[in-house]
Amino acid sequence: MKRFLYILAAIILLAQLIRPSKVAEPVDPASDLIALTKPTAELEGVLRVACYDCHSGQPRYPWYANITPVNWWLAQHITDGRKHFDATTWGTVPAYQRDHQAKEVMEMMEKKEMPLDSYTWTHADARLTDAQRKQISDFFAAKRDGSWDVEKARRKAAGEIK
Numbered sequence: 001m002k003r004f005l006y007i008l009a010a011i012i013l014l015a016q017l018i019r020p021s022k023v024a025e026p027v028d029p030a031s032d033l034i035a036l037t038k039p040t041a042e043l044e045g046v047l048r049v050a051c052y053d054c055h056s057g058q059p060r061y062p063w064y065a066n067i068t069p070v071n072w073w074l075a076q077h078i079t080d081g082r083k084h085f086d087a088t089t090w091g092t093v094p095a096y097q098r099d100h101q102a103k104e105v106m107e108m109m110e111k112k113e114m115p116l117d118s119y120t121w122t123h124a125d126a127r128l129t130d131a132q133r134k135q136i137s138d139f140f141a142a143k144r145d146g147s148w149d150v151e152k153a154r155r156k157a158a159g160e161i162k
C-alpha cells in the first residue's frame with residue numbers, strides 16, 4: 001500500500017511537468033469585440049467577467065490553472081469556446097461569421113447555457129441575472145445584420161449543409 005502511494009505521488013508530481021501553454025494574446029483594438037463595439041462600462045464588465053475567460057485571447061487564469069490536469073481541462077474550454085465565439089477576432093472574421101456568433105450568443109442567453117455551470121461554481125460573479133442576460137442578448141441583437149442567413153441559404157443551395 002505504501003509503495004503504491006509513493007508511485008502515485010511520483011506520477012502526480014511528474015505530471016506537473018506536462019502543462020499546456022497559456023493563452024495570452026495582445027489585444028488588437030481593430031479586432032477585439034469590446035474595443036470595437038464599445039459597450040457600456042457595465043456591460044463590458046459583465047462580458048469580461050462572464051465570457052472573456054473562455055472566449056478571448058486574454059483569459060484570466062486562477063491559481064489552480066497551474067495544476068495538471070486542471071490546466072488541460074481549462075485549455076480545452078478555451079480552445080473549444082473560441083472555435084464557436086471568439087471576442088478577440090470579432091473584427092477580422094467575415095461579416096456572416098460575426099452575425100452567426102451574435103445569433104448564437106442570443107441563443108445561449110435565452111437557454112441559459114452560458115457561462116458553463118462548471119465556471120459559475122467557482123466564479124460567483126459570473127452568475128448572470130435575467131437582466132444581465134437580456135442586456136447581453138439585446139447588445140448582440142443590435143449587431144446582427146442578417147448576413148449569416150444569406151450565407152446559410154447559399155450553403156444549403158450548394159449542398160454544403162443540410
Ligand code: HEC
Binds near residue numbers: 081085106114115136
Ligand atoms: C468556462 C468557459 C466558458 C465561459 C466562461 C463561457 N463559455 Fe461559451 N462556450 C464554452 C465552450 C467550451 C463552448 C463550446 C462547447 C459548448 O457549446 O458547450 C462554448 C460555446 C459558446 C457558444 C457557441 C454555442 C453553439 O451552440 O455553437 C456561444 C455563442 C457562447 N459560448 C457564448 C458565451 C457567452 C456569451 C459567455 C458569457 C456570458 C460564455 N459563452 C461564457 C466555454 C465557456
